[in-house]
Structure formats: C-alpha cells, structure tokens
Amino acid sequence: MGVGTVLARRAVALTVALIIVVFLTAIIMGATGYDKAVWQAIINEQVRAYQTSLLRGHTAPEKVRELVQQYKEKLIKLYGLDKPWYERSLPLVWRTLTFHLGISDSYEVADVAGVPYPVKVSDAILLCLPRTIVMITIAQLICALIALRVGPTIAYKRGTGFDRAIVSYAALTNALPVWWLGMLMIYIFGFRLGIFPTDYRAVIAYMMNFWSKPLYNLANIMYYATLPIITIVITFLGSWFYSIRAMVLRVVKEDFVMVAKAKGLPEKYIISKHVLRAAIPPVITNVILSLAASISGYIITESVFDWPGMGTLYWVAITTADITTILGLTYMFTIVYIIGRFILEVLYIFLDPRVRY
C-alpha cells in the first residue's frame, strides 16, 4: 500500500468516527427524552408569555384560551415535538455536520461568550476557542518544551538522585487532581495573598478588544492566565517528564546506542543524534495528542477557574440544557481531536521510515 492509500484509509476512519460522535450525541439526547423535556419547557415559557400579553390586551377569556391553544400547537409543530425523536434529531445531525450550528437558547451561554443574547453557536465557539488556547494549550506547550529539554537528560542519568527526585515528583503530581490544585491556588494566591485575580470571567474584555491596545491587553491577559497556567504546568510536568523519560529509556538500551557509546562518542552527541531521533515518534505523539485533547479535556479545570473557554461553555450549555450548543461543541471537540490524530498519522510516515502499512 502506498502512503496515499494509507492516509486516505485513515482519513475515512477518522471521518466515520466524527460522524458517529455527532450521531451518538444526538441519539443520547433524543432517545432519553432529554431534548423533548427541554423543548417542552421552552414552549411552556413562550406560551405563558403569550397568554400574559393577551390578557393584558383585554381579549375575551374564551378567545384567549383558543388563541393560546393554537399558539401552543404551532410551537409544538415548529419544534417538532409531535414527531418521534429521530425525526427531530436527524435534521439536527445533518445541520451540525454541515456546520449550520444554529443559535443558542441560553442566556448563560451568551454570558460565557461575552456577547448579548442570543448568540450563534459558531460565534460562541470562535470567541471561546482563543481563550482556551491562551490558558490550556499554552500550558501544555510549556510542559512539552520543558520536558523535551530535560526529559532525555533524566533518562540518561537514570538511577541517580536527580532521576529519583524527578520520578517521585512525577508520581506525586500524577496523583494530584489538577482542579483540586486549582481550588487551592485560587484560595492561596487569589483570596489570601491577592496576587492573582479571583474572578476570571473578566478576561473576556481584554481578549475581545485585544487589538485596540495590544500591549496593555496582553499584560492583562497574562495577569489572568498566569495562575491557571502555573497550576496546569505544575500538575502535568511530572507525567510529561516520566513519559519522555520512559520513551527515551527504551531507546537508550538499543544496540545502536551501545555502539555509539563504544565508539566513544560524546554523550551530548549521542543524545541529540541517536537517542532523540529514535525517540521522536512517540514523543511527538504525546505532544500532539495532548494538544488536541487540551481543547476538550479541561472542562472541570476551566469550570473551577470559571475561565470563559470552551470547557466552561460546554458545562454551561449542559446545565442550561442548550442542545444546539452541546451538539455544536461536541462536534468541534471531536474535529480538533481528529485533526490532531490525522496530523499525527502524516508525521509518523515522515518521521519513522519503518511505518509502511
């Protein structure tokens, strides 16, 4: 099989996964009656408002009852509640897959996005994505950079006190829930010491008008993002160290490294030319997968910091039962993740000549 065929096959598998995710999400919400209850509540709300307005307009009571009934039936038809759930869900799936994500019904979603109600789901996502990148993706990148710089050296010095210290640190922080550390950090550095903010929603203003005063806004964004970034880096650096160390260790024991050592090559040269090169595919996998997962994987942490990113947006959509936003965000999360996986497949073929299917 040629490279093209392999990539095409992978692309098909990934696309299928994407479609399945959207279908599954719609089915979960449809088949459990979740969406019906949500629409029912919305209809009741609108009908009540309509009835109040009619009564204020001094319409005769019998007439009001009749009009309200008609209005209710109209809404039920409009939201498709008279049809079985799959007839409601399927068009929704199709609209989502073709990027017609629709308009959010939730005030809270508009609030997280930082714009007036109602907000288009695609706009909300585009507004929140950069905020998540500023906080979580940057934190992951910092971890990756530090780990790539230090990891190989640890592997080379295994068994020493330094190695033990790093491994203990990895074990300790791997065990630490990042959102719990976040709670502690907010308390210590926010409430107690007052160095960092306690209300992170305020970052919206600086992100939205970034280009009006770039330097001033950048400084403010950094003021808001530093504590979450420090929290994430502290918790995840350990496992980054550990996994890169493990990957490099596997290579260090290979024969060609022994040969290089036997040839008397300097250690630095062996690390950069022989060890790192061979260890790069799994390391890259680690980097890309965690970057791809960083968009969706920090819902709890974002919510603890009340950081107005994709995670908080999703959680707010869940609490306000905003079906369009839930579906749209799930779609986006999966797309980002899948694009990451696909980039990985492509890179693999170039980085590791042994990968030929």
Place this chain on the structure above:
Amino acid sequence: MSRPHKKSRVGETLINWVKEISSYTSGKVGLALLLIFVVISIYALVTLPPNFKYIWSNPRCWQDYPELAPPAWVRMLGYQRAAHKVVTYDTPSRIRVYGPYRVFIYSTYYDLDVKDYPQDLIIELKDVRVPKVSGRAVPVMLRMYVKRPDGKVIKVIDTTLYFPKNVSVAYTNQSLVISANRKLIVSEVLYKVLNSTSAQLSPAVAVNYVFGKLRLNASKVIVTPLEGTYKVYAELYYPASSGIINPAGFVRLVIVGDCYGLLGTDNIGRDLAQAILYGFPIALMIGFVTAVASTLIGLFAGVISAYYGGLVDEFLQRLIDVMGNIPLLPFLILLVDVTPVEYRLQVIMLVLVVFGWGGLAITVRAMTLSIKEEPYIEAARAIGASNARIILRHIVPQIVPYATATLVFSVPGAILAEAGLSVLGLEHGWPTWGRVLAAARMTGRYDVWWWILPPGILLALTSLTFVLLGMALETIVEPRLRTR
C-alpha cells in the same frame, strides 16, 4: 516470561509478586498505603450505618452538630475554639418535688476555657413517657437553664411538650430536638444580667450573651467571652400523680461547641470525618470494579483479535479506532447529565469501562501475535487442544503480568473521574470525597481548610498508591526499565 501456571500455584505466584514488588521502594510504599486503605475501608463498612447515604443527605440528622467547625484538635494548637460537649442520660441526675409536680433534672457542667462562645444549646429527647392523669395524657413542661460562673441563672428553653392521645411512650422513632430559644435568652439577659430595658440585643447572637461578659456602652452592648465553669441543666415537670419515675429512655444535653471531631464539620453541621471514612470503600470500589472490568475486556479483546485475525480482528481494531477518536470527557458529562441521579455512579463506571479497554487491547494484540507463533502453541494445537484451552492456558497467563500493571495504573482513573464530575456539579447521591469537595465549592468556601484539604489529599494519596504500585509492577514486567 513465566511459564504457564497450574491453578494450585496461583497463591504462590501472588506471594512471589508481593515479594518482588516490595523489593522496590515505590512498591513497598504503595503496598503499605494499599493495606492502610483496605483496612480503613473494612473499618468504615463495619462501623458506619448501612443507610449512611440517606443520613448524609438529610439535614435533620445533623441538627445537634456545630456548623463550619474546625477539627477539635485545633484547640491543642492554641486556637480559641469552644469545646463541644455531649452528655447522654438514661436516668435523671436528680429528682425534686415542686408542689404537685415531680421535677426530673438532668444536669452537667461545661468548662469554657477559651475566648470563644459555643454555637448553641440543645436538648434531645427520645422514648418520652407520657404522663396520664385519670386516663388522659397531660402536657409536660420542659425548661433548660444555664448557671453562669458569676452566679446568674439564664433560662434558655421554656416549652411544653404535648403528646398524642393513645400512646404511653412518645418520640420512639425520631428524637425530639429542641435548641435554645433566642428571644427568651434576650429577654432573660435584659432582665437578669443587664437590668436594663433600653439595651439593644440581637437574637441572632443570643447564645453569645449566655456565655459572655456584657458591658453597656450607651445603649450598645459589648460582649466578651466569660471563661469559667457553667452548669447546664434541664427540668421536666411531671405530675406526681402519674407515678412515673424515669421520664425518658434517652436524654441528651448538647453544648454545641465551635469545633468538632477529627475533621470538623461542613456548613450544615455534617461530620466530615464520617463522609471521609465512608469515601474509602466507595473510592476503592469504583476504582477496582472499573479497572478490573476494562482490563478484562481489553485483555480478551486483544487476544481474540490477534488469535482469530480476519474479520474479527478488523472489526475490533476499527471499533478501538473509533472509540479512541471520541473526546471522552464531554461525552461522559453529557451521558451522566441525561441519567437519573440514582444511576449516575453506575453510568460513570460503565462509560469508563466501555471506553477504557482500547489501549490495552492494542498492546495485548501485538503481544499475542508474537506468542501465537511460538512452537509450543503449534504443539498444543497439534495434539488437539481447543482454541479456548490454548487461549486460556497458554496465551493469557503470559499476558497477565502486563495486564495487571495496566490494571493497577487504571484504578485511580475512575475515582478521579467521579470526583471531578462531582466537583463540576453533577450530583450522584453518594457521599464520596468528590461530593465533599463539591459541597465546599458550591458554597464558595475555599477558605475552610478542613473542608477542602482532607478529601483532596486522600484523592491524591489514593492515586499515588496505585501509581507507585504500577511503577513497581512496570519495572517487573518491563525489565528494560530496571535501574539495577
């Protein structure tokens, strides 16, 4: 790789493993921690009531506990926190006669030795005998007093108990809980301590007046704690003609302090130590069930995929592919959110099992592919061993060590997932460490350290235990990682 074991050797193998694990420092620490966790879990299951789940979520059960009280041991560190005192009686301390009444007195002493006030005064009654005079139930007066170190006596409860008609013993199932009457205290303090009618007293802090030195400054009252020994006593007035000698099977006087127990209390007075204790068996259960189930599925899916090959292999590999491409957390949150509260914990575990076996299956498949080609497998097949026998007796035992390491590593996953979802705000009704943290987060009290720290530290310790064990196991099954 070890040779396939006979069943009788399983115990021996386990002992060997434990020996080998404990030859590593990380393994030793991990095993010790695991042992502690298991012992505490068993202790929790034995000592806590079986309906603790409902007790925890019922505020009525926590009425005579202090609210937001730090652990009692902070007093030893010099913190000024009034002690909590509970005295239980099955017979009255003293009986005196007062006109036509027989008065049953329950009394105790309370030492206020710090610059602080208790939160409340409570009397709890159960199995109260109903006095009958000529066949009719008559009401009973209940009064509670505090005699201060300065000799002043303040009435804190003055009420009448009315009983249902046709019973001889009342409050048999649920006890009657009465706390200090704030308005009564204010009027008592005005009249007996301050001798003033113009002073401004606030019923909200009435208990402070009972245990405080009061000073009038214009019409404002300044309160400072009055240290010393207080006598707290309650009186029950029964008609002497009813012939009752012991009025109640259970009477409890509670001086609700400002600190409590081993781990303090939360905002509705729940004893955090109990929830933390109950969290041990639940956490281990969630972690182990999920890890064992997903490891078993991964193990057999991997072996079957490699052993049979063809369509089965293709199907399983594509399935793993698709599952690996689903961002799990948003999916899990949605699924838990649409589930009714009483099934949520099960759904969390189920989703983690369903999505958790793919990684192991891929590795196991690769291992099986090479084992499959070994000559002894061919020999087994040649003498007519069935596929099931070959898989179970010759292939699986060789993969078990690796699968065990994976299992141990994956135990904390479900525990942390449950805690995370709880903290996020998804209720599941069980008192777990995550729920304790969630309650702290919902009330926004990040500053209450005894509420935030213990559950978080325990979550971290649990995962640390399994990470350490896993690391030791990994070194055993993957000799390349050995440092010696």
